[in-house]
Amino acid sequence: MxxxxxxxxxxxxxxxxxxxxxxxxxxxxxxxxxxxxxxxxxxxxxxxxxxxxxxxxxxxxxxxxxxxxxxxxxxxxxxxxxDDLTLLDEKRKIHVLPPGLETLYLIVADDCNLACDYCFILNNMPENYRSRRMSFTTAKVAIDMYFRNLVRNPLGYEKLRKTIYFYGGEPLLNFRLIKQVVEYLEHQYKDQISEMGEKFRMSIVTNGTLISKEIAQFVAARGNFDIAISLDGQEESHNKKRPFINGKGSFEKAIRGLEILKQEGKKEISLSCTIADHNIDELPSLLDLHRKYGFASINLNPLVDTAKDPVSKKYMWKVSKRMIEYFTLAREEGVYEDRMMRKTKSFVEKKIHAYDCQALGAQLVCSPDGQLGVCHEGTGIKQFFFATVDKDFDFHKNTVIAEWKQRTPLNMPQCYDCPALGICGGGCAYGSWLRNGSIWSVDDRFCVHSRTTLEWLVWDLFSRL
Ligand code: SF4
Ligand code: SF4
CATH class of the missing domain: 3.90.930 (Outer Surface Protein A; domain 3)
Incomplete structure (x- = not known):
């Protein structure tokens, strides 16, 4: 029978x-x-x-x-x-693990010398907010707290990549502090850093305009210090959205910063590009910059929702399409965009991509005034900030972090019947909260990107058979 x-x-x-x-x-x-x-x-x-x-x-x-x-x-x-749900349970057991600290964001300055109108940090600041710079006292406690928590990571401290980001606003407005912090790290945690080897990174995302010879030498002297410069394409489009406070375009100064870094011997420099209406149809021009400057990676950032400006689905459809077109072109030159690559890797290796953001149980953010939270977008209004920095703070026992770690499509019934369930990672929890008042709602802006990418991956595979 x-x-x-x-x-x-x-x-x-x-x-x-x-x-x-x-x-x-x-x-x-x-x-x-x-x-x-x-x-x-x-x-x-x-x-x-x-x-x-x-x-x-x-x-x-x-x-x-x-x-x-x-x-x-x-x-x-x-x-x-x-019972089909048994398989979901099995996948959860493998992929939904307890929180494990990997990343520390130090918001060393929350002001900026540029006035980009799409900035998600500045657009989430409350009215009359007075910007701040982090002090060394605060940074030092945050670093000590970070190292104490790293070794407690139940997921295996040795295996995971650990990164300290110097973030802003524009972080180089507080370069003096960055220098102090790096020197403190290299003195106080010399053995741990050497033991971690390639798994330990320091990183900065900067608009590039403040890079001096001194800064470039400092960065170039450190193989574990990654730097990404924000460039939105060629001069005309870049300047439309990334002007100085006085309205003058910042492209020339950003490129100058990039060239100083190169002259001082920094080999691995990444490019970070925010996609908005000024450059959405010109992403391939990033490859011209790549041919000239040889970036270590090019990362594309779709706009995220801010309190002032929610992102439309129409925009996300267009971005998703353009990102795929760009990815297809760029891979011919051996350049793999990170956001697309995470999904591609998951699809090709048949391995579930449960989280698309470190804020989901792997990251801690320290604001300039020493408040701890999960996501840097909430820095201004202190949303999802829950403690004052203290070396005894226990990342792995915090209830907010534990809840964020649970937020994956594998735990969200709204996602169960979605084709992108296994490759999506669930998008931006902060954006979900901004739109719908709960991190547990679906980030439907991001859904467009995940589903479009999956469909493209399926037929791209077919075309290669
Ligand atoms: S929750 Fe959203 S805004 Fe916050 S770090 Fe993650 S992707 Fe970025
Ligand atoms: S695309 Fe949207 S519905 Fe689908 S798994 Fe991702 S977040 Fe959930």
């Missing part, structure tokens, strides 16, 4: 390319491409059927047993009585 079988809950269909459609498993991340002639068979499998029945009904389709065997191997076809 033939077994009753059906399509499992996690199977998602992508229709129509060159006479084929795709059946994709949103948790195993397996994909099977089938000719359209099997479409009716799949429809019957959604209802539940038997192999005997299918063989009789589609007697002209000689490969039917083979196709069912392949669908079963990938978990796409299961016995009718299968």
């Amino acid at each position: 033939s077994q009753n079988i059906r399509i499992c809950r996690w199977a998602k269909l992508f229709s129509g390319k060159n006479g084929y459609f795709a059946v994709f498993h949103s948790l195993n991340l397996e994909v099977v491409f089938l000719e359209q002639k099997f479409r009716e068979m799949i429809e019957l499998l959604f209802l539940g059927t038997t192999l005997d029945f299918l063989t009789r009904k589609f007697e002209k389709l000689a490969e039917i047993a083979e196709v069912i065997a392949e669908l079963s191997r990938c978990g796409l076809v299961v016995p009718v009585e299968n």
Whole structure:
């Protein structure tokens, strides 16, 4: 007697390319491409059927047993009585782990010498906010607290990458502090840093305009100090959105900073590009900059919601499309954009990407006045900030951090039937809170990007078979 079988809950269909459609498993991340002639068979499998029945009904389709065997191997076809939620539980056990500290953001200055109107830090500041600079006393306590917590990481302190970000506003407005902190780290935590080797990084994202010879030498002398410069493309588009406070464009000064870094021997410099209407149709021009300056990586940042300016779905559709076009072009030159790459890696390696942001249980942010929180976007209004910096603060026992760590599509019933469940990571929790008042709501702005990327990945794979 033939077994009753059906399509499992996690199977998602992508229709129509060159006479084929795709059946994709949103948790195993397996994909099977089938000719359209099997479409009716799949429809019957959604209802539940038997192999005997299918063989009789589609007697002209000689490969039917083979196709069912392949669908079963990938978990796409299961016995009718299968409990599909068991697989979700298994995946959760592997991928939803307790919080584990990896990243510390020190907001060393929350003001800036530029006036970019899309800045998510400045646009989330309360009215009449007075900007601040971090003191060495605050930074030192934060560093001591960070190192005490690193060794407590239940996920294995040695294996994970650990990064201290010097962040702003414009962090180089407080370079004096950065220098003091780095020297303190190199003196006080010399052994730990040497033991961590490549796993320990310091990092800065800067607008580049304040880079002097002294700063460049300081950065270039350290192999574990990463630097990214914000450039939105060629001069005209960059200057439209990234002017100095006096209105003058900042491109020339940013490029000057980049060149000083190069002259002083800094080899690995990254480019960080924010995508808005000024450059959305010109992303390939970033590759011209890459050919000239040889960036270590190019990261594209879609706008995030701010208290003043929510991002529209129309914008996200366009960004998603342009990012895919850019990714396709850039990979021909061996350049892999990070945000797209995280999903691509998950898809190719068939490994669930449960979180797309370190704020979800792996990151701590210290504001200039020494308040601790999970996400730098909340720095101004101190949203999701919960303690004053103290060397005894226990990251791994904090309830806000524990809740954020749980926020993954694997724990969000709204996501269970989404094709992108396994590769998405859930987008931005802070944006979800801003839009809907809860980190547990779906970041629907980001959904557009995840789903569009998944569909592209499926058909990109097909085109390479
Ligand atoms: S929660 Fe959102 S704004 Fe905060 S760090 Fe994550 S992606 Fe960025
Ligand atoms: S956040 Fe959106 S795209 Fe991601 S899994 Fe949930 S519903 Fe799908």
